[in-house]
Amino acid sequence: MKISSDFMMRDIAGEKIVVPTGAAAELNALITLNSVAAFLWECLQTERTPEELKQMVLKEYDVDEETVERDVAGFIDALRYFGMLEE
Secondary structure: OEEOOOEEEEEEOOEEEEEEOHHHHHOOOOEEEOHHHHHHHHHOOOOOOHHHHHHHHHHHOOOOHHHHHHHHHHHHHHHHHOOOEEO
């Protein structure tokens, strides 16, 4: 899975914001990402599995595996809900 090309992350006034483009432009919303979500967004610019994402977060942040597993799954679920993933 990877991020759909219909969405872009931009740095606006120091905040990481997801902006819908193309076919997704009708989604009249902007989504703010925290630092971990922005990290995962960057990781998903290329094809990744949930396990790869989990390992990348564990390498980048000082956090326990259970928390990472839960948070990565939640992030992926949110991306799916908004149609932001190509699978």
